[in-house]
Amino acid sequence: SRVGSVERKRGTRDDGTLDVVRQVLHLLGPLDARQVAGFLDAPVQDVRARWPRDAVPVDVEGSARDLLEEDLPGLATAARPDGDRVVRLLGPYDLFLQSRDRETLVPDAARRRDLWPVLGRPGAVMVDGEVVGTWRPRARGRRLGLDLDPWVPWDRSTARAVEQEHERLAAFRGLEPS
Structure with a gap:
């Protein structure tokens, strides 16, 4: 070839x-x-x-x-023909974020530095396969908060989907979302 x-x-x-x-x-x-x-x-x-x-x-x-x-x-078939958006909170070491093809995943160099710093990596907020921000967990007692850094304006459906992912993450960790 x-x-x-x-x-x-x-x-x-x-x-x-x-x-x-x-x-x-x-x-x-x-x-x-x-x-x-x-x-x-x-x-x-x-x-x-x-x-x-x-x-x-x-x-x-x-x-x-x-x-x-x-x-x-x-x-x-990765594109969703039904129009439903797929929103996920990816952990800092999710396999999707481990590829060396970072320039394709996050074209903006400053955003790449935000997502892959030397120490203290955040997670990625993904919408339909695109990174649209970062997140960091903030556990306080029995409550789990998220520090969110949207890279683009999120519409209401995206914000609600991120809230649902936050609730799922908190439940997985045995905590309440805050």
């Missing part, structure tokens, strides 16, 4: 479902070999040598990436 001017030998050492390259591409894709290598802290050449045979090229905002063929249907 050819992506840009880089030619890859596909599948020369694919270990199937036990291959870490395949698993990173499945869990965090679409990615390119450089991004997978960065996540695994491995040489790009080794990652390319293990590139899965069934990886297919996709375009991510003008950048060539690959995705496992079996994951294409999930990507195609």
Whole structure:
């Protein structure tokens, strides 16, 4: 396969479902070999040598990436045709936030510094797959508060959905929301 001017030998050492390259591409894709290598802290050449045979090229905002063929249907149906918004509070170390493709996830450099500081990471407020702010828990006795930093104005439905996520998080921790 050819992506840009880089030619890859596909599948020369694919270990199937036990291959870490395949698993990173499945869990965090679409990615390119450089991004997978960065996540695994491995040489790009080794990652390319293990590139899965069934990886297919996709375009991510003008950048060539690959995705496992079996994951294409999930990507195609990720948009919610019913119009319901999906709002989630992701913890600071949620797998979604661990990808090395931070520039795609959060294009603004200042916002990336807010979400991934050296110490004391906040969580991310996600709306339909986009990071729209950060959150930090504030437990006081039996109550759990959230410090929210919206990066964009939230409409009422988003604010209500964040409140519902706050209630779910508090219940999970055995606390009351405040």
